[in-house]
Amino acid sequence: MPANTARRMTTAERVIDVLADVAEDNVVRTDPDIPLFEQDVLDSLRTVDLILALTREFGVDISPAELDRSLWATPKHIVAFMEAKVGA
Amino acid sequence: MTPYASFFYFGLLLYPLAIGLVLAWFGKLTPGILLGLTVAMLVVQYSRIQVEGPNALDKVWTVAGFSLYQLAIASVFLHVRQRLQSKPAFWVAILLSLLPLALVKVAPTTVGVTLIEFVGVSYVTFRSLDVIIGIEDRLITALSSKQYLLFLLFFPTISSGPIDRFRRFAGDLAQPRTRQLLLADVDSGVQHIMRGFAYKFLVAALIKSHWLEPAETGHGMWSTISYMYAYSLYLFFDFAGYSAFAIGVGSMLGIRTPENFRLPFLARNINDFWNRWHISLSIWFRDHVFMRFLLAATRGKWFRSREVASVAAFYVTFLLMGLWHGVALRYVVYGLYHATLLSIHNAFGRWRKKRGKTDPGFGWQVASTALTFQLVCFGLLIFSGRLG
Numbered sequence: 001m002p003a004n005t006a007r008r009m010t011t012a013e014r015v016i017d018v019l020a021d022v023a024e025d026n027v028v029r030t031d032p033d034i035p036l037f038e039q040d041v042l043d044s045l046r047t048v049d050l051i052l053a054l055t056r057e058f059g060v061d062i063s064p065a066e067l068d069r070s071l072w073a074t075p076k077h078i079v080a081f082m083e084a085k086v087g088a
Numbered sequence: 089m090t091p092y093a094s095f096f097y098f099g100l101l102l103y104p105l106a107i108g109l110v111l112a113w114f115g116k117l118t119p120g121i122l123l124g125l126t127v128a129m130l131v132v133q134y135s136r137i138q139v140e141g142p143n144a145l146d147k148v149w150t151v152a153g154f155s156l157y158q159l160a161i162a163s164v165f166l167h168v169r170q171r172l173q174s175k176p177a178f179w180v181a182i183l184l185s186l187l188p189l190a191l192v193k194v195a196p197t198t199v200g201v202t203l204i205e206f207v208g209v210s211y212v213t214f215r216s217l218d219v220i221i222g223i224e225d226r227l228i229t230a231l232s233s234k235q236y237l238l239f240l241l242f243f244p245t246i247s248s249g250p251i252d253r254f255r256r257f258a259g260d261l262a263q264p265r266t267r268q269l270l271l272a273d274v275d276s277g278v279q280h281i282m283r284g285f286a287y288k289f290l291v292a293a294l295i296k297s298h299w300l301e302p303a304e305t306g307h308g309m310w311s312t313i314s315y316m317y318a319y320s321l322y323l324f325f326d327f328a329g330y331s332a333f334a335i336g337v338g339s340m341l342g343i344r345t346p347e348n349f350r351l352p353f354l355a356r357n358i359n360d361f362w363n364r365w366h367i368s369l370s371i372w373f374r375d376h377v378f379m380r381f382l383l384a385a386t387r388g389k390w391f392r393s394r395e396v397a398s399v400a401a402f403y404v405t406f407l408l409m410g411l412w413h414g415v416a417l418r419y420v421v422y423g424l425y426h427a428t429l430l431s432i433h434n435a436f437g438r439w440r441k442k443r444g445k446t447d448p449g450f451g452w453q454v455a456s457t458a459l460t461f462q463l464v465c466f467g468l469l470i471f472s473g474r475l476g
Contacts, residue, residue: 040437
């Protein structure tokens, strides 16, 4: 996405965009409380893709060791995690 | 003395629990006192009553030496990591930390190595590696020796886990324990300990004496099949019972160790199984081996496709997990078996998703659960060593 649109988007919107892209599932846009791992929207492989994509998008380091699945349980959780991470 | 195996041990447990609970009630159970209770229990647990003379305490010294060695590695590595990021330094720390366990696994009968070995050495090593990885990823930026040693040696879980994580454990230590929270911990503790008795001393013991031991001596295919189910069920009830004791006792002392089993034989598929069986071990491998390997492989473009990379990650992870159980052919085969099942399951999942399949019907779920149970039991038969 071009840099000028990125600047106008909030962190939350950017995270959800990346998540929808990685999960190949738009349910994450409509249901912010869907349990991602229980509903098989995310698994270990997609989580790795998500880490890579979020690192690219926000330029911050994310360690697989900090991804307690209760911390990344839903789209809302991931947004909160990233907001804390980038200080938005 | 083996923890949670004799009534003598349970009688002994009453001392640290009584002291811990009374102090906790008055808000005086500090990490320092908890470490004191742990050291006192370990001295009793690791001294050998049947051995006369100075040798009775040799394993106590082994545990002490081992934990100070690990503390030194973690402290020096933290010092280095605060100044620079160096992959070689990280790998040196990992290898040094693994060294005693590797010696114990590769050459267990060598004279020097028998001195290093103690009950729980592999579980304690997992915890020390967790700290080193946390330091490397800058998740751990300060380390108090007291906290570190307590995490490494916490007596309820030292011998066979569950394998806790440092940051979670430190969070429990830091959380102020209100009386309400304390009562909830005691409640959870009692429930876990009761479950432990039911699983280990009732169900597992009955399976062992009435089914497993008779099947052990039999010959032929039917007896092997019977042994396969007996062994799988026995292993589950024995280990889940042990884990419930460890979690229950830990909970009374304010450490809420995560569950190790969640009805694993009801897993819907093999991936689901690993989220339910020996959970603390499997998520340790998932986070610290599988995902790290896959991240590095993707960043470094080691493989031509994502699919190949994930298959490689499964084999690396499960080969290591197999070897952790012991350097023997059956553990290697066990690891390769599960890596193969997971690779197939994963390819199947992708194929289904591509064809737009979503919710399978109830019949399929039952069939898939039943098939998973068979595959898992066959894996445990390989693991048991009965096939040679």
